[in-house]
Amino acid sequence: MMNRCGLITVQKEPVPLKSIEVELEVRDHVATVVSTLNYQNKEDKAVEAVFVFPLPGDAAVCHFSAVIGQKEIVAEVKEKQEAREEYDDALSSGQQAFLLEESEQSPDIFSMKVGGLAPGESASIRLEYVTELAVQADDGLRFCLPAVLNPRYQPQGSEGASVQVFSVPASLVPYTLCFCGRLFSPRPICKVESSCSLDPLQYLNTDQTQATVKLAAGHKFDKDVEVVIYYKDAHQPTAVVEAGQTSAETGTLMGDPVVMVSLYPEFPQSVMSSVDSCGEFVFLMDRSGSMGAPLNNKERHQTRISSARDTLLLLLKSLPMGCYFNIYSFGSSFQHIFPQSVEYSQKTMEEALKKVEEMKANLGGTEILEPLKHIYSHRCIPNHPRQLFVFTDGEVGNTKQVLDLVKKNSGSHRCFSFGIGEGASSALINGLAKEGGGHAQFITGTDRMQPKVMQSLRFALQPAVEDISVTWDLPKGVSVTVLSPPITSIFQGQRSLIYGQLTGQTSEATEGSVTVKYSLAGRPSQNQLHFSLKPAEDTGLTVHRLAARTLIRSLEMEDRELRGRQDGGMKEKVVQLSVQSGVSSCFTAFIAVNKTDGKVIQGPLVRRNVPRPRLRAGGGMSRMAMVGAAPASFGMKRMLKGKGRSPKTRSHCLLTDGPISQKAVPQVAVHEGACSSDLIKGEVATAPKRVNRDPFMQLVSLQKASGCWTLDPDLAAALGKSREEVEKSKPATVNSEVWATILALIWLHGFKMDAKEEWELLAMKAASWLRAQNAPCVPECVDAGNALLGCSVQKDALML
Template sequence: MSIMSSLSSEMMNCCGLLTVKKEPVPLKSVEVELEVRDHVATVVSTLNYQNKEDKPIEAVFVFPLPGDAAVCHFSAKMGQKEIVAEVKEKQEAREEYDDALSSGQQAFLLEESDQSPDIFSMRVGCLPPGESASIRLEYVTELAVQADEGLRFCLPAVLNPRYTPQGSEATAVQVNSVPASLVPYSLSFSARVSSPRPISKVESSCSLDPLQFLNTDQTQATVKLGAGHKFDRDVEVLIYYKDAHQPTAVVEAGQASAKPGTLMGDPVVMVSLFPEFPQSVMSSVASCGEFVFLMDRSGSMGVPMNIKDRNQSRISSAKETLLLLLKSLPMGCYFNIYSFGSSFEHIFPKSVEYSQQTMEEALKIVGTMAANLGGTEILKPLKHIYEQPCIPSQPRQLFVFTDGAVGNTKEVIDLVKKNSGSHRCFSFGIGEGASSALINGLAKEGGGHAQFVTGSDRMQPKVMQSLRFALQPAVVDISITWDLPKDVSVTVLSPPITALFQGQRSLVYGQLSGQSSEAAEGCVTMKYSLAGHPTQNQLHFSLKPEEDTG
């Protein structure tokens, strides 16, 4: 679904509905409804615009999304007319759009950027003078678990400018933030949360109305954003469940209108597993490894972390994170520190043994680092790191600190994936609006873990969690087996799990076909090998679908 390349790059200087001449169409209001079921969020956004020009305009809609989100509904109302999007092949969709426009009809075209999957663009067609347009977008996304066990949902208000290296095939996408006093529209935001476990609290970077429980066992609740919120910064919401480490299963009924035996007609199960490694293995883990730190020093790292706190820049926060890690490394491991912008440099010619002396030398150099290396060219230092021979019996762990303002996200993630056999990659998104496509993509393809640091308050637990994960041995031979009643079968819908960490959630989705009795149970077993020890964890669950699954 992509047409980004044919839109001129200057058009991307702002988000929302734009005319072909790159002028923003006035936004009147934004309404967002969030539905969270255990670990998955469905987001329904309605954006209302008005054409205040005296002539019809051809408009383009550009908006940010989580990199791994799936768009499941898109519709737009222009005056009295409503158009609902269908998913079609790229070329066919483009031709139909051009035909409709040339005959003066209204048409919509929704596409995903080839280079950065967290930006969608859509041509909306003709909006008559004085008319309003209402755009409704629904997407589904998994919520990441934070170091303090909270599930993080983020509604991005702005996207950072994306930097595109010279000679890269991506078009530059630049989106700038807006001060609150200039945001003429308001945001209404409400969330409904349900889970097999009780909800203990919901927190946010913005003011929330009190949590309202919908039942006595506190497994369902609603929460709203305080009135009058100016949508000038990201809305970050953290959801906490009691007994966060208990594995759970949620079975969702199929749609009554779809045929049984089809994806939409059958029930689907989501299993959240939290592997518990045997104590004997964890205590015998040698504290070794080669730790390679890669620090973004491009110009955009000089801007403030978030709108509220103008005193702390991204680079100072990234340096603080790195210093914390450096002081916590185990004696006898190896390390090196790279930094990059348009060019790159490294502290030592090759990784050195970690000692009091090498640590102090590194701390001194990190202290002098500034966001003064120009653009964000991350490919060259990555290639250089991968060209260095690995140190025997010191597994390589790569830590990347960046605000994610790169235009060649896909190339970078592909390079990490190609080298995933020789290292694990742990990523830190620094500052509000860091590219989720890049930060999550690096960790996912590198078998590591992603963290987002948006302020100094929650930084320490995040850093220590990633380091704990990096010191755990790599888990191999991961397999999932299902034990179901004889008339029920399962088709696994999720990709195979490639990385496991102690107590870190893994999600598995399966389509259930066949008939089961009301009281039927299923069982899922996860087997894996850890430092040469075969291990398994198991979960029994009811096959009865939940009611009101949406």
């Protein structure tokens, strides 16, 4: 007998979803994704299949249809309540109906309902969306197909009701996934990497600007499908003009041409090589129970919280003298190391590191709103720009509330966000960075957290770009209405996207330009791009849909800001734009009713919840499996009685491939910091002893806040030598701290060049300290250090 744990309502409940086929098409940095979900009802009763699933948070869903036999039924976008009522009315009348809607609390959660699937009947549901691909720190373009939907923690007393997400272990997912993609680029495609096994990249032409990728056979639903695409000269600015829809009225967004401008500002090298010594650095660390899970399936001893601790160590060692800092951690409650940010010194650094070493994943749920409010309640320190670093596995239900708060305070800080592990909410992670004027990173598969975080620290240490303005130079008779929010932050090498609606016509030469001006380190700078106004071919309406999505998201946020302060708001504008463009919003839904069949479905429908793959237990959530949306929006009216277990019972359910006995429970959560709510009360598992720190992290832990190292047995051990060997090799005229610091730098350059991005900032700090000492005989020390450690590092490489 097959055992199903997790949140399945009834053992052996049939699942009508049989397979998912996903086709990806990437053109430069824009992806079009078509998902076909194949359903078959093998029961003797008519069913309603309900499927709650994730999509990228910035996706513009633009098509939803169903094929029954030889007939296609295309859905329309309607106001959400109207669509729900039409769906319910259709099912009450014995008609087939299909409903797709976005969660009201998080834009990366959707619900699909297939209502009235008759016995023996099959249906293919087609879902299409477009999305921009995010640029990674290594210049790769990241596409993620979210396969894993972890339950979202909805704080007690928060707005919006909850809905159940039915889950099974990844090994028990009853449907298959087929994934393939076609890539088109104006520049050669260098390589494609993935968190999943792919078939070899197939080029379709000799200049390598077209290629296909395909998921290798045997893919398991144990991770998101992540594909990273690398182009040659990825940082070329581009502009695409797309013709309007011929059937749409001129003067509307869909009827006029739209331009999409992609800019990559380049900063002078002199600015990039300098590091600000000022700033207030606030680190906000997720310590919910789910952070006790393994970072990936291959290195299960490395938990998310242990990797986060190592990352905090690197960050604290890399901070410049003279700055301020504080560390917050959160779960169901939150803590902070200092009452308010303190000046960075050896004393405060040691005090913080001691607390970091004690951090475990033992604070329960994922309530991020309250610690953010507490951080923002403190005044910023004059002449020390606030930089907020947020680390979370993203299992948050009240995403929009969180993003609204960050945007409200965007003028006082920059926010850098890190999504840890599979299933992290892209809407939350990308939204934090977007609204906070920072940068987002995702740590999935076998990624190491440290290099990605240190890249963001380098961004944070860049001087803030100020006085940003965008100007257009267009032919006489042509004007532009900018649809994107104003650019609030610019980082070296990071893309800035601008959408504009073009109106008017000209018979003259069709070329325009756009210029971004800004102030950098007190100096005026600008980047300009000339572009043709001739519409590109073969773009469909992709640019229009992305522009509509951008405008819809801005209006939705404006609506939430206005709500409660005055009547109305932006809802009517959002609904009108969503209906006209065919792009989803939180106020609309896709609805399709099969009115031509003539058949009437007999008897009450049996609800079948399609399970999601789930990687782990609930992570200490007091209210399990929640995404914020009203129960009615997901067909809860017709949910059969007696099928669900209570939330309290569910919050203690551990996922496994076999049955769990009472006696087995205390041995389950063996990962460090496992949440006690996953265990029977009073029987808390003992965390395993920490694995001895590797020499690199040991060396890093010994660095002083000033940047130097001291000569002691711990340093010698990290270098792989005895204290006697190290002291014996020291030149006689050299200070012991200078000698220890030079040895540490030689070891890093000699043995850890593959991790240079992790230690580069702390090495710069060490080199700066050494230069300030005016130490004699530095060349002699470097030679002696090379001889001792068996290296051949040049003095210039050490920045001395």
